[in-house]
Amino acid sequence: MEKKIPKPVVKRLGLYYRCLNRLYEEGIEFVASKDIAERLGIKSSQVRKDLSYFGEFGKRGVGYNTYELMNSLEKIIGVNKIWNVVVIGAGNIGSALVSYEGLKKEKFNIIGIFDADRSKVGKKIGKLQIKHISEIEEFFKKNIVEIAVIAVPENAAQLVVEKLEELGVKGLINFAPIKLRTKLPVEDVDITLSFKALSFKIERSLK
């Protein structure tokens, strides 16, 4: 239990969770590591090994109870509760995130969006009104915010991060194309990198 979890395992946890959700929706009561592996295009021993970092969830000869494993994964990942999220930057990416239903469905609840551009302030995106970045301290006094999304231009990102650290945010999703200097956990997202990787693969016809 106190073992270090390999990075690739962390990435796969979300995939397992998603898969278990599907299986549950499909009304499948028990599932073997082999079935999960097949759906995900990986090896069954990898599924079992990955899960073994967190406990014993299966029954030999039977497999895993879909509902129970789904719930266990939910707790392991931490999506058994609602996370409060703010978005910094109301540009294309920030705005799109706010109206993205997928996030709320997964219990990531965007409760505020901020921008430095006063001409954007007051405008509504769905039910949320864009606030000026100077209002952020006030906002953090009134709300518990665990996660912040950095969706500001590259040159503003580091400053924003330092502010958010001060305010007590617990983790960051970073859309700015730079490496953030911070002690907080960060997940970097860069869609152009995916396009570039695809470009490379097409060129080499490597899959």
Next chain:
Amino acid sequence: MEKKIPKPVVKRLGLYYRCLNRLYEEGIEFVASKDIAERLGIKSSQVRKDLSYFGEFGKRGVGYNTYELMNSLEKIIGVNKIWNVVVIGAGNIGSALVSYEGLKKEKFNIIGIFDADRSKVGKKIGKLQIKHISEIEEFFKKNIVEIAVIAVPENAAQLVVEKLEELGVKGLINFAPIKLRTKLPVEDVDITLSFKALSFKIERSLK
């Protein structure tokens, strides 16, 4: 040159390219692997090893010519030319992509967006008008399309993929939360997975 490129290297190529662009903008003429590594938070020997898969780009005792390495990377990745892209699905994600400037800047040029919902057809996103999915064959006859973005609901994704394969697309960016069955190169993008990985890290305070 005919060696197999490790997957992690493919992911880092885009980071190197981005870094070289910055260095070039900053007017830095020569750069050492140590400098690149520092900016990216990796080891200098990794930078050199990664580059060595594609040739010899540096001068011992001196480093790399920023401009030349940038250009070499451009060719290696395949972003030395414009890629034509269509987006399938004009929902939240598809629409956001079309108005996203970052893609065009990186030479990924979205030339069409399609949806199955007739009530959306004809609406404009930026300069692009949403077309009905039934018009896609016609569109492919008139245009060269290399990349397609799958931004349709999960249950429609596989069918769309088969259609696109038929039409001769060369690669896919997949936003649908399923594993696509295809022989084409695919890059999967799932933002909720990034949020889940962050959730896990916060819970374990593991970075």
Next chain:
DNA sequence: TAGATTGTTAATCGATTAACAATC
């Protein structure tokens, strides 16, 4: 019981890193 599938070990495979001769 016989068949199935787990959890875990050990072997294999692959990626990262340190180290250094080559050389600018």
Next chain:
DNA sequence: TAGATTGTTAATCGATTAACAATC
């Protein structure tokens, strides 16, 4: 020349996989 930094090898580290005893 002396100092710096490459490209590459070999050692290390980490992740995946096969295999199998345990057991439902």
